[in-house]
Amino acid sequence: MFLMSRVLSQVKGLIQKVHPPQRSLNDSLEGEIQAFLIDEDQLHTYDDLTKVNPVTPATVLKCLQGRYSMKVFYTHAGCTLVALNPFQSIPDLYSLDVMKEYHYARQPQEFKPHIFIVAEEAYRNVRGQLEPVNQSLVVSGESGAGKTWTSRCLMKYYATVASVSSVVKSQDTVERIERRVLDSNPVMEAFGNACTLRNNNSSRFGKYIQLQLDRCQLLVGATVQTYLLEKTRVACQPANERNFHIFYQMMRGATDEQRKEWKMSHDQSFVWLPNSEKTIEEDCFHETVKAMVHLGINAERQGEIFRILAGILQLGNVSFSSSADESQPCHLDRAAELLCVPAEELQTCLRVRTLKAGKQSVLKPCSQADCSVRRDCLAKVIYAQLFEWLVTFINNSVCADKSTWCNFIGILDVYGFECFQTNNLEQLCINYANEKLQQHFVAHYLRAQQEEYVSEGLQWSFVKYQDNQSCLDLLEGSPISVFSLLNEESRLNRASDAKTFRVRLEKELCDNANISWDKFSKVPHFTVAHYAGKVGYQIEGMAEKNKDPVPPELISLLQKSNNQLLHQIFKDNETESQIKKGPGKTTVVSKFKNSLETLMKILHSTTPHYTRCIKPNPECKPLTFKKEEVIIQLEACGIVETIHISAAGFPIRKKILSHCAFTIQCCWLRYQRRRRHTHRQSATLIQAAVRSWLVRNRVRRWNRAAGVIQSTWRKWRSLLKSLAEAELDDAKDLVEEDAPALNPVVRERGSVQLSIIPEPVAVRGWPMGLALASAPSMTVSLTATGFQKMISVIASLNLPSRRGEYQVKTNQYTEELASIRAQPKGSIKLHCQRSPLLYADRQPDLKSDVTGFNEILLEKTL
Numbered sequence: 001m002f003l004m005s006r007v008l009s010q011v012k013g014l015i016q017k018v019h020p021p022q023r024s025l026n027d028s029l030e031g032e033i034q035a036f037l038i039d040e041d042q043l044h045t046y047d048d049l050t051k052v053n054p055v056t057p058a059t060v061l062k063c064l065q066g067r068y069s070m071k072v073f074y075t076h077a078g079c080t081l082v083a084l085n086p087f088q089s090i091p092d093l094y095s096l097d098v099m100k101e102y103h104y105a106r107q108p109q110e111f112k113p114h115i116f117i118v119a120e121e122a123y124r125n126v127r128g129q130l131e132p133v134n135q136s137l138v139v140s141g142e143s144g145a146g147k148t149w150t151s152r153c154l155m156k157y158y159a160t161v162a163s164v165s166s167v168v169k170s171q172d173t174v175e176r177i178e179r180r181v182l183d184s185n186p187v188m189e190a191f192g193n194a195c196t197l198r199n200n201n202s203s204r205f206g207k208y209i210q211l212q213l214d215r216c217q218l219l220v221g222a223t224v225q226t227y228l229l230e231k232t233r234v235a236c237q238p239a240n241e242r243n244f245h246i247f248y249q250m251m252r253g254a255t256d257e258q259r260k261e262w263k264m265s266h267d268q269s270f271v272w273l274p275n276s277e278k279t280i281e282e283d284c285f286h287e288t289v290k291a292m293v294h295l296g297i298n299a300e301r302q303g304e305i306f307r308i309l310a311g312i313l314q315l316g317n318v319s320f321s322s323s324a325d326e327s328q329p330c331h332l333d334r335a336a337e338l339l340c341v342p343a344e345e346l347q348t349c350l351r352v353r354t355l356k357a358g359k360q361s362v363l364k365p366c367s368q369a370d371c372s373v374r375r376d377c378l379a380k381v382i383y384a385q386l387f388e389w390l391v392t393f394i395n396n397s398v399c400a401d402k403s404t405w406c407n408f409i410g411i412l413d414v415y416g417f418e419c420f421q422t423n424n425l426e427q428l429c430i431n432y433a434n435e436k437l438q439q440h441f442v443a444h445y446l447r448a449q450q451e452e453y454v455s456e457g458l459q460w461s462f463v464k465y466q467d468n469q470s471c472l473d474l475l476e477g478s479p480i481s482v483f484s485l486l487n488e489e490s491r492l493n494r495a496s497d498a499k500t501f502r503v504r505l506e507k508e509l510c511d512n513a514n515i516s517w518d519k520f521s522k523v524p525h526f527t528v529a530h531y532a533g534k535v536g537y538q539i540e541g542m543a544e545k546n547k548d549p550v551p552p553e554l555i556s557l558l559q560k561s562n563n564q565l566l567h568q569i570f571k572d573n574e575t576e577s578q579i580k581k582g583p584g585k586t587t588v589v590s591k592f593k594n595s596l597e598t599l600m601k602i603l604h605s606t607t608p609h610y611t612r613c614i615k616p617n618p619e620c621k622p623l624t625f626k627k628e629e630v631i632i633q634l635e636a637c638g639i640v641e642t643i644h645i646s647a648a649g650f651p652i653r654k655k656i657l658s659h660c661a662f663t664i665q666c667c668w669l670r671y672q673r674r675r676r677h678t679h680r681q682s683a684t685l686i687q688a689a690v691r692s693w694l695v696r697n698r699v700r701r702w703n704r705a706a707g708v709i710q711s712t713w714r715k716w717r718s719l720l721k722s723l724a725e726a727e728l729d730d731a732k733d734l735v736e737e738d739a740p741a742l743n744p745v746v747r748e749r750g751s752v753q754l755s756i757i758p759e760p761v762a763v764r765g766w767p768m769g770l771a772l773a774s775a776p777s778m779t780v781s782l783t784a785t786g787f788q789k790m791i792s793v794i795a796s797l798n799l800p801s802r803r804g805e806y807q808v809k810t811n812q813y814t815e816e817l818a819s820i821r822a823q824p825k826g827s828i829k830l831h832c833q834r835s836p837l838l839y840a841d842r843q844p845d846l847k848s849d850v851t852g853f854n855e856i857l858l859e860k861t862l
């Protein structure tokens with residue numbers, strides 16, 4: 001009796017907790033569960049950020065921080081891999097043994113998150129030949145986050161696991177292919193990377209490397225496509241930054257003989273080589289030369305390349321005064337000699353502009369400032385064309401014959417979203433590229449989520465997410481957009497006026513909410529609301545940069561060069577056609593837009609895999625995690641968006657099997673133990689058990705907003721089978737838990753849904769508050785015996801695995817619940833219209849089964 005009254009008082013207490021007077025049940029439950037679910041001590045144990053409960057930027061950040069402090073640098077975020085930069089070498093993290101471990105694992109996904117999982121998954125996809133067979137590994141992140149490192153790891157992985165050497169054809173082939181592919185890295189990095197404030201080895205270009213695989217998925221070649229080399233760095237290095245590595249490598253690594261050949265005395269300093277006293281790991285001339293040799297760049301070609309580079313350095317030391325005689329003939333002569341062009345002609349080209357007036361040419365001396373602009377322009381065009389030639393050479397060296405490869409794995413290493421104090425055309429292009437990639441990413445992520453839900457038989461309601469289409473329309477749309485107006489401005493036969501251009505932008509684009517203007521700003525600018533944040537772009541000089549004009553006299557001069565390579569580079573068709581078309585016809589943005597469109601087409605035709613590299617601190621300090629820095633990057637690379645998408649779906653996952661088995665056991669146990677309770681009390685206790693279990697075990701997929709848990713039909717079936725062995729002891733301590741109204745419901749072709757509903761369901765006339773509904777239209781309230789009987793019926797059905805036909809709307813379900821409650825004592829309601837059961841192969845049997853079951857049920861419970 002005493003025990004009885006204790007239990008009753010507990011139940012009362014529970015009921016009060018469940019129904020607080022002012023708040024709705026869902027509100028209180030939301031808060032309670034949220035508080036309960038944030039188990040900070042455990043956050044770092046999550047391998048997938050979308051599994052963190054609840055999934056919010058704050059918990060995600062804590063999870064990453066916890067993992068980082070335990071030297072765990074990789075974490076999944078749904079279909080994305082987050083890679084935190086350790087800024088220190090981690091022994092054995094990328095060793096050959098680790099590669100093999102991931103490669104030979106039956107289920108690499110079950111291993112600790114690692115870049116090799118991404119690599120292996122892509123590789124297996126190619127092996128599986130499932131469309132789209134070709135793969136793209138998109139590596140993004142801000143400068144210094146670890147993109148280049150990651151891309152190198154991926155390339156090494158494939159050069160190891162997809163190595164021809166394992167199936168040795170000929171030692172030569174082995175030497176040639178994998179080594180050449182890997183050797184393309186140091187060469188491209190020497191010419192395309194530089195030491196910046198943010199990263200000692202910063203890639204100043206974007207690249208997409210396609211690793212070509214033959215029919216046996218062996219690496220037989222590669223190609224590389226580069227994007228937007230920051231060529232201005234040749235002639236203008238931001239404060240405290242350096243020029244491209246190759247120049248410093250030459251200075252440091254050259255022999256006396258080479259120095260003599262390059263007219264580079266030990267005591268000479270170069271204007272275009274600031275901070276040359278700073279030594280960095282990347283100053284390794286001999287490695288670059290070795291890699292060049294492996295790629296097939298012979299000594300003669302190397303000589304030509306280095307002479308051109310030395311010529312550029314000498315050009316940088318040429319300065320101009322107002323009088324022609326005061327130019328520095330010494331440096332100009334050296335530059336001319338190294339570039340193998342006549343010194344006088346070089347001087348004239350830099351100092352005098354040729355203006356076309358009809359068929360006549362008029363010579364016009366340039367101002368001092370113009371001379372410097374022409375000098376810089378010459379250096380930039382030479383360097384950019386040399387870089388392009390190098391990329392083409394590498395491609396010719398490592399690209400396999402079309403007949404030998406059939407699939408590829410592409411690695412995209414692109415600059416991350418950028419926002420500096422002053423942003424210009426370069427940032428506009430980079431951020432535009434990031435918008436494009438973000439759009440692709442979100443579409444892919446949503447699709448992947450949706451497919452996963454459908455394959456699990458979960459009801460999918462569309463998730464609202466930040467669509468960046470209007471920002472893309474603003475930038476690239478037709479007929480009017482920032483790019484179209486900028487191109488128009490660049491094509492005008494006059495110097496652009498920043499203020500007028502700003503007025504034009506405002507007039508034409510005021511309808512787009514993604515663009516704004518700070519009325520009080522003194523500098524003409526426009527601000528774009530990118531998905532990753534607002535960026536203000538300076539208009540001054542933008543149109544000129546977009547024209548990227550190269551005076552035709554300079555090109556003609558270089559075409560006359562006796563340096564074979566220089567001559568060849570400027571003789572090619574593209575340069576010539578550019579000259580014929582005249583400056584400003586092919587603008588920077590139109591070229592960039594075209595190459596990006598080609599890239600996007602490739603990405604759309606491949607299976608993408610995303611890796612987001614995160615820089616945990618701006619100082620590049622080992623193992624230092626700064627939350628403020630990380631959250632900004634998570635936002636900028638779209639991870640927060642991914643988390644929101646995930647949270648709007650079914651973000652909380654737990655194996656449902658044990659959950660359901662346990663729940664049902666509890667219900668049954670409760671019923672048996674508390675037979676003398678009112679039904680409502682029993683129901684409450686049962687629900688308490690469910691709630692307790694739910695909270696303690698973090699159920700598999702739980703949409704907090706909708707208060708719905710769902711699981712799959714497959715798992716549900718296996719659950720049913722396991723019911724017989726239920727261990728009832730597990731339910732011992734359930735009464736201690738408070739009791740929100742949770743109602744376990746079986747629905748949708750056997751998928752399991754646990755719904756939080758406003759009141760506990762105490763089905764009138766039935767001893768147990770357990771409602772079983774096999775949606776979409778069959779709704780039954782059952783006793784435990786009846787429940788088990790139904791389970792066996794459903795389990796025996798072997799329903800077809802067709803998906804998507806049986807979905808039901810939430811309100812339908814609610815109505816059905818209501819109808820259960822409305823039933824008079826002892827009756828049962830069984831709707832069968834559009835029942836999934838009727839779609840089953842064994843339809844006639846099924847009908848009788850259902851009827852039989854119905855009868856048994858009534859018999860037992862009444």
Ligand SMILES: Nc1ncnc2c1ncn2[C@@H]1O[C@H](COP(=O)(O)OP(=O)(O)OP(=O)(O)O)[C@@H](O)[C@H]1O
Pocket residue numbers: 085086087088089090141142143144145146147148149150198199201202203204415416613
């Ligand atoms: N997984 C890693 N383990 C150890 N060190 C790393 C790792 N990833 C990156 N680093 C360190 O961080 C530095 C910066 O990385 P990386 O050059 O790959 O950045 P990035 O994202 O390519 O930058 P940028 O956009 O400027 O080219 C590397 O030089 C290396 O020292």
